[in-house]
Amino acid sequence: MKIVIDARFTRTDHHDGISRYGSSLIAATAKIADVTMLVNDERQLALLPDVPHVMVNSPLSPLELFVARKVNTLGADVVVCPMQTMGTLGRNYALILTLHDLIYYEHPTPPGFLPAPVRLLWRLYHKAFWPQRVLLNRADIVATISRTTEALMAKYRLTRRPVRIVGNAPQPGQSPRDPVAGADKSLVYMGSFMPYKNVETMIRGMAELPDYTLHLLSRITPQRRAELEVLIPNGAKVEFHNGVTDDEYEELLRRATALISLSKAEGYGLPLVESMALGTPVVASDTPIFREVGADAVTYVDPESPADFAAAVAALDDSVLWEQRSRRSVERAAEFNWDESARQLLAAAEEAVALHRNKRHSPQPKVEQ
Known part of the structure; x- marks a missing residue:
């Protein structure tokens, strides 16, 4: 089976969640199937595995409407996109589109790196569910990364297509820390600073943790940093790193008492799994998706309570x-x-190909004259 995976959502400088998911899935799937990547910028290759690739237009280009014409020439049995926005006009291959979460229906602020016209369309798109249905129903199979999102998709009847899980995971090859060695009095947060991430609660909670340092690792705009800095309690230690390398991230996690995520909404929560893989405990919001990911390994707290967060950290003393x-x-x-x-994706791909063939070969209804 020839699988084409859309890698055009790969970043050119450092991975975000979608970028890392796509890159990791390509690397694993290429070990068990014939995989070709779609890219639109040579710089993306630095963050992608050594897999054959084809250059096509950006997914944000007006040419995206016609990208299937280019993809048709590749002879793919199935095309897999880690998003749901891929152009499909005139496609002759099976298609798997991916919906990671429904966060932006509740929290519609778009990512800041998107162009202004795209941000406007983003807000309009998330005003109703019908545009999502239109996009997803173009696929043969819809993939998602969690049972939580799968249940929400069913609740809002987002697609008539079969929904299959293709899970997220931490990076392979990382050895866990020695649990007997203990930990520094440090806490790690990895994630954006969008309002639903609820960084404010953890900053306020640091008032009761004067011996700890909270490390905020991700890049942050000067305006957002200024908004958060005024919330830092007197005597509390909060450090803004404004971006770290993968090695720096791992080193901070290996020393930390815990990773913290008090987000009010997530599609998965990859930092939780990355932290747990290293043997660093997690304190997280008591939400369905974090319960699904963390099970009984995570300490869950009320995301609205700085005191609950502080008490959970203090207990780890x-x-x-x-x-x-x-x-x-x-x-x-x-x-x-x-x-x-990768095995989940391959199973979904085989199902998508069968559905696509059946659809193409099924008799068309007669038109009455």
Whole structure:
């Protein structure tokens, strides 16, 4: 089977969630199938595996309406896109589109890196569910990364197509830390600073954790940083890193007491799994998706309560509890891996090809004269 995977959502400088998901899925799937990537910028190749690629237009270009004409010439059995926005006009291949989450229906602020016209369309798009249905129903199979999102898709009747899980996972090859060695008095947050991420609550909670340093790792605009800095309690230690490398991120996690995520909405929560894989405990919002990902390995708190967050961290001062959480975290993270995700994708691809063939060969209804 020849699989073409759309890698045009790969960043050119550093991975975000979608970018890393696509790159990792390509690397794993290429081990068990014939895979070709679609890219639109040579710089994307630095963050992608060494897999054959074809240059096509940007997914944000007006030419996207006709991208299927180019893809048709590749002879793919199935095309997989890690988003739901790929052009499909005139396609002659099976298609899998992906919906990661429904966050932006509740929190419609678009990512700041998008061009202004795209941000406007983004807001309009998330005013109703029918545009999402139109996009997803063009596929043969719709993929998502969690049971939580799958259930929400069913609740809002977002597609008539079969929905299949193609899971997310941490990067392979990382060895967990020694749980007996303990941890520094440091806390790590990896994620954006959009309002629904709820960084404000963890900053306020630092008032009760004067011995700890909260490390905010992601890039941040000067305006957003100024908004958060005024919330830092007197005597609290909060450090803005404004971006870190993968190695720096791993090193901070290996030393930390815990990773913190008090987000009010997530599609998955990859930092939780990345932290657990290293044996670093997690304190997270009590939300369905975090419960799905963390199971009994994570400490869950009310995302609106700085006191709950601080109490959960303070409890990890108990070395016995911290060691128990560290060991259980490693066990839980081991249940997520890219090889399994690749097998899930291959199974979905085979199903999509069969559905596409049946659709093409099914008799067309007669038109009455």
